[in-house]
Amino acid sequence: MTSQPIGFLDSGVGGLTVVKEALKQLPNESIVFLGDQARLPYGPRPTEEVAHFVQQIAGFLLDQHIKALVLACNTATAAALPILQAKLSIPVVGVIDSGSQTAVRVSTGQHIGVIATEGTIKSHAYQRAISNLSPNASIEGLACPEFVTVVEADKYHDEQTNQLVADQLRYFKTHPVDTLILGCTHFPLLADSIQAAMGPDVTLVDSGVETVSVIKQLLSEQHLLNTDSEAEQPKFYTTGDIDGFTAIGKDWLQVPDLDVTHVPVEHLKQYGDLASKETSYEA
Structure with a gap:
């Protein structure tokens, strides 16, 4: 076998x-x-x-x-x-448990963000997994379905996509995190844009x-x-x-x-x- x-x-x-x-x-x-x-x-x-x-x-x-x-x-x-x-x-x-474990391990202040599809965010699967591992962690979830659309359309290299990512992730300017889980396997193809939008002090976690x-x-x-x-x-x-x-x-x-x-x-x-x-x- x-x-x-x-x-x-x-x-x-x-x-x-x-x-x-x-x-x-x-x-x-x-x-x-x-x-x-x-x-x-x-x-x-x-x-x-x-x-x-x-x-x-x-x-x-x-x-x-x-x-x-x-x-x-x-x-x-x-x-x-x-x-x-x-x-x-x-x-x-x-992919959820693996990404949660890594995020809890690398997070410096246990302020963890998750970007994913609507279904994943609504399921609260990451929130449950992270809370089980680190009960005091603060968790911010954000649905970013448009990210899937641009990847599937092979537009993840486009300049307009960089702006889309920056606009979507502006949420974290008022809800700061030190670690961000890429909670959709499409999102690593946008990792450069996501890192630029979040800033160098935020650690990205690729669940895959x-x-x-x-x-x-x-x-x-x-x-x-x-x-x-x-x-x-x-x-x-x-x-x-x-x-x-x-x-x-x-x-x-x-x-x-x-x-x-x-x-x-x-x-x-x-x-x-x-x-x-x-x-x-x-x-």
């Missing part, structure tokens, strides 16, 4: 920021990623609907014989992580980077790390436009070629809510 791939899922291309870190930390591991661009954004959707979508994608990835699953999406993590952990026998990791460290540790503890063979070329799937996905993927991952396949949403729907899905695979 050690040579089987790790599955990653996201509502769009943002999860590629987590894949990029996985390629660094886990160079021997094969990767299968699905971005559900056709149903983006997840943030404004009801929690139950997001959980339904995530289980469909998980079913698809299980058919790729994955040995672990990473929810490379904060909204998906808030909506579906406990459900998948209860239903699947393989390791399942989300920390999540890869967690999955690496889990795989090691369960003797699932691939040490015997080279990684296969990563496989990418999108329910949306292949050309748009490929353009962003090449730019962010800095690779000349991507193996990208379109998966119709109707194909994902056959997986339902994993009620009758086999949840364990042998190597």
Whole structure:
């Protein structure tokens, strides 16, 4: 089972920021990623609907014989992580706990901000995770759905985007924090703009980077790390436009070629809510 791939899922291309870190930390591991661009954004959707979508994608990835699953999406993590952990026998990791732990550790004054989608902010998942770790922490949450839109439109290099980010994050001028969690995996693509808007004294925390460290540790503890063979070329799937996905993927991952396949949403729907899905695979 050690040579089987790790599955990653996201509502769009943002999860590629987590894949990029996985390629660094886990160079021997094969990767299968699905971005559900056709149903983006997840943030404004009801929690139950997001959980339904995530289980469909998980079913698809299980058919790729994955040995672990990473929810490379904060909204998906808030909506579906406990459900998948209860239903699947393989390791399942989300991004919220990992980012919260790092933020509490690096924060100098326990004044922590979170920027994320509407769904993640409304779920209060980060607030609960941080409060459990540091009961005296002050937490400021801000929904920034427009950030997802500009990343998905491949406009994260545009000058207008720098202004958008600055305008959105002006909230923190009157609600100061010393640490800011990028609570959406799309947001690291805007890290330079976000840092410029927040100032040099604010530490940015990329939840995706920390999540890869967690999955690496889990795989090691369960003797699932691939040490015997080279990684296969990563496989990418999108329910949306292949050309748009490929353009962003090449730019962010800095690779000349991507193996990208379109998966119709109707194909994902056959997986339902994993009620009758086999949840364990042998190597």
